[in-house]
Amino acid sequence: MSAHKAASNVVLIGMPGSGKSTVGVLLAKRMGLGFIDTDLLIQQEAGRTLQEIVDGDGYQALRRIEEKVLLSLDVRGQVISTGGSAVYSEPAMQHLKAGGVVVFLDIPLGLVLERIGDHSARGISRRPDQSLEELFTERFALYSGVADIAIDCVGRNHEEVCEAVLEALAGADS
Ligand SMILES: Nc1ncnc2c1ncn2[C@@H]1O[C@H](COP(=O)(O)OP(=O)(O)O)[C@@H](O)[C@H]1O
Numbered sequence: 001m002s003a004h005k006a007a008s009n010v011v012l013i014g015m016p017g018s019g020k021s022t023v024g025v026l027l028a029k030r031m032g033l034g035f036i037d038t039d040l041l042i043q044q045e046a047g048r049t050l051q052e053i054v055d056g057d058g059y060q061a062l063r064r065i066e067e068k069v070l071l072s073l074d075v076r077g078q079v080i081s082t083g084g085s086a087v088y089s090e091p092a093m094q095h096l097k098a099g100g101v102v103v104f105l106d107i108p109l110g111l112v113l114e115r116i117g118d119h120s121a122r123g124i125s126r127r128p129d130q131s132l133e134e135l136f137t138e139r140f141a142l143y144s145g146v147a148d149i150a151i152d153c154v155g156r157n158h159e160e161v162c163e164a165v166l167e168a169l170a171g172a173d174s
Pocket residue numbers: 014015016017018019020021022023081115116153156157158161
């Protein structure tokens with residue numbers, strides 16, 4: 001059996017602004033799957049917004065809650081949109097990989113900056129001294145290393161990214 005059929009979730013990873021949440025919904029509709037945004041599960045688990053967690057307890061606290069939420073996911077037939085920092089947990093990523101195909105939505109730093117605008121209110125999990133450029137470089141290696149499939153999202157709108165993911169999944173299936 002192919003990797004895709006054996007593993008029934010589709011897991012989206014990538015930088016904030018890469019389209020995990022918005023494209024994830026489109027993808028779920030096209031594939032007839034359910035949809036989970038793990039950022040919302042984290043907020044429910046913590047009873048706070050992501051920004052409140054970062055402001056109150058620090059960026060590592062957010063990563064700890066995120067890891068716990070990801071490891072407790074036991075689902076099939078879902079598109080799972082993760083948060084950009086999910087990739088910092090190796091056990092969580094291995095857990096997600098075991099149950100699905102991991103798809104990296106790849107955008108360059110310029111698009112990250114353009115799309116997330118004033119990121120101070122977006123709860124980004126990073127060291128206070130770390131620039132977005134450094135964060136981008138650090139994460140790019142992690143996303144590329146763990147993904148089963150990478151999608152170049154440059155020059156593609158939401159629908160086109162969704163289409164590209166579908167094509168790549170079909171290719172991985174055959
Ligand atoms: N392919 C795309 N083309 C144009 N805008 C996009 C695209 N993907 C995402 N966006 C926009 O970028 C912003 C962040 O998207 P979102 O899905 O929340 O990303 P993520 O969940 O990866 O942080 C939203 O305003 C969204 O509409």
